[in-house]
Amino acid sequence: MRLNELRKDYILDRWVVIATQRKRRPTDFIRVKRKEKPSICPFCPGNEDMTPPATLVYLKRDGELIKDHDHDDLRHAGWLVRCIPNLYPAFTHNTREERSEETGDFKSLPAIGHHEVVIESPNHDEHPGVAEISQQSLVLEAYQDRFRALSSKEYVKYVSIFRNHGSEAGASLSHAHTQIIATPMLPRIVKEELEKSEDYLHKTGRCIFCDIIEKERESRRFIWENKGFIVFAPWASIHPFEFWIFPKRHEASILEMNAEELRDLAVTIKVCFGGLRNLLDDPPYNLGFHMIPEGSFHWHIEVYPRLSIWAGFEKSTGVFINVFSPEEASLRLREAIDKEESYLEE
Numbered sequence: 001m002r003l004n005e006l007r008k009d010y011i012l013d014r015w016v017v018i019a020t021q022r023k024r025r026p027t028d029f030i031r032v033k034r035k036e037k038p039s040i041c042p043f044c045p046g047n048e049d050m051t052p053p054a055t056l057v058y059l060k061r062d063g064e065l066i067k068d069h070d071h072d073d074l075r076h077a078g079w080l081v082r083c084i085p086n087l088y089p090a091f092t093h094n095t096r097e098e099r100s101e102e103t104g105d106f107k108s109l110p111a112i113g114h115h116e117v118v119i120e121s122p123n124h125d126e127h128p129g130v131a132e133i134s135q136q137s138l139v140l141e142a143y144q145d146r147f148r149a150l151s152s153k154e155y156v157k158y159v160s161i162f163r164n165h166g167s168e169a170g171a172s173l174s175h176a177h178t179q180i181i182a183t184p185m186l187p188r189i190v191k192e193e194l195e196k197s198e199d200y201l202h203k204t205g206r207c208i209f210c211d212i213i214e215k216e217r218e219s220r221r222f223i224w225e226n227k228g229f230i231v232f233a234p235w236a237s238i239h240p241f242e243f244w245i246f247p248k249r250h251e252a253s254i255l256e257m258n259a260e261e262l263r264d265l266a267v268t269i270k271v272c273f274g275g276l277r278n279l280l281d282d283p284p285y286n287l288g289f290h291m292i293p294e295g296s297f298h299w300h301i302e303v304y305p306r307l308s309i310w311a312g313f314e315k316s317t318g319v320f321i322n323v324f325s326p327e328e329a330s331l332r333l334r335e336a337i338d339k340e341e342s343y344l345e346e
Contacts, residue, residue, distance in 0.1 A: 007236040010212055011196040012189065016236040017321045043175035045122045048075035048082075055116060056083040056145055058138055065138075067145070080135070081142045082119040083180075089115035091181055093155075112155055114182040118142055119175065126176040127282070129274030129340070136266035143178070143289075144254050144262075150182040151253075151293060158183045158190065158292070166284025169306045190290055197296045209298035213246050220327040224271065224337050228264030231272055233326035233333070240308060240324035241280065243272065243333060245301040253291040253299050275336035276305065283307060 005018045042050035053070035058081040060066070070076060091113030120126055120139045128136060143161055151159045163178045164170040171177075186194070200208035216222055216232040223231040223243055233243050245268055247261060257265065276283065284306040291299035307324075314320050 009236045010234070011193055011208065013192070014236070014238075015319045016238050017319065018237075018325050019321050019323050020325055041124055041173065041175050043082075043117075043119045043173060043177060044124050045077065045079070048077065052085040052087060054079075054082050054084045055149075056142060057081070058142060079122060081121070081138050083142060083146055084117050084119065086115040086117050086179065091115050091183060109184060112184045114150055114153075114156070114180070116146060116150075116180045118146070118178040118180065120178060121176055124175050127273070127277065128176075128269050129272075129277040131176075131270065133263065133266045133270060136269055137263055139178070140254070140257075140262050140265055143180075144257070146180055147253065147291075148255055150180065153182070155184055156182040158186050160187070161289040163287045165286070166282075166306070169284035169286050171284075186292075190292060193290060194292055194294070194297055197298070201296045207250055207296070207298050209246065209300065210250055213248065221330045223330045223333050224268070226264050226267060228261040229268045231268065233330040234302075235326065237322055237326040237329070238320040239304045239306070240322060241276065241283075241305045241329045241333065242322075242326070243303050243330070245269075245272065245303070247299065250298055252295055252297045253293045254289070255293065271337050271340040272303075272333075274340040275333055276303075278339070279332060279336040280305065280307070 004020060007016050007018055008014070009016070040047065040050075048054075048070075053072075054076065055069055057068050057070065057076045057079050058065060059068060059076060059079055065080075068076060076082075091111045093112060093114055094110075118139065121131065121135055126135070131139075147159050147161065150156055160181045160183065161178060162181075167174075197208050200206070204211075213230055213232075216235075217225070217230060219232070221233040221235065223233060225231065225248075228249070229245055229247055231243055231245050233241075245265075247257070247265075249261070251257065276285070285303060286306065287301055287303045289299065289301055291297065308322075310320070
């Protein structure tokens with residue numbers, strides 16, 4: 001019997017136990033879903049007054065895409081994508097001068113920033129795995145617009161775009177939506193990624209992520225690719241069926257994507273999340289964009305299916321146990337994604 005294996009992350013100072021001796025079947029991760037009683041959804045069309053005024057609205061008028069925002073008491077109807085301030089924000093922007101405080105070893109900063117929600121579709125049951133490519137492309141374009149607007153603010157040091165799918169992954173509403181948080185500091189994980197990227201570039205003259213992509217493309221962890229993007233399970237996955245999406249062209253953020261790449265990413269998202277949905281019966285997951293508008297960084301999306309529980313060992317040591325190897329996960333995801341490709345729109 002093969003021994004369990006300790007693996008080191010490509011960049012982060014993080015170890016993972018690939019516990020193949022505790023191996024489970026993909027079907028073992030499927031959970032019985034709780035049927036929730038339908039209620040009024042504030043994100044559905046007709047309920048726009050239940051949310052703050054939109055900072056960005058995509059509308060279609062006479063066949064043309066119109067970008068606008070809500071005005072005073074006016075809430076646009078007939079929208080395609082809608083971006084609103086989060087009603088319960090973690091970060092807020094106050095025009096009053098705020099200062100940090102430091103008392104001995106205790107330091108604090110005011111949580112200055114922004115917290116927004118991107119409502120991905122007027123369709124309550126929209127899912128990245130079933131959404132039309134044209135709709136998913138609009139969602140990605142909205143990410144670009146809000147990332148550009150928020151990252152340009154002097155007090156913003158990082159813009160996080162992330163999605164929680166399913167109540168077990170932290171989603172309080174089931175209507176398809178993404179969240180965007182702009183923070184006054186650079187979070188630890190992306191800061192460490194940036195520092196290691198810069199150090200690698202200085203030593204080798206190359207991007208560390210570009211080199212990782214080339215190696216994983218030939219590995220057993222490779223999952224799928226098209227002209228613009230590549231998908232693989234990372235070497236030291238901390239979650240069963242975790243996968244990463246990278247642009248093949250070196251880009252620091254989504255602002256550098258051209259129109260063709262934007263559509264390629266929409267296709268990538270559709271087939272990957274469609275495969276994940278069908279393989280594991282639409283599991284809860286989190287996804288996060290990692291991007292810093294600097295040349296040494298290579299932006300990407302990390303997807304974490306919520307199929308296991310971090311318990312005392314993980315929380316007390318920072319060492320994670322993954323009971324399903326990334327090699328086996330990539331094989332199963334490849335098979336599921338191959339089936340999804342046949343459903344792509346022309």
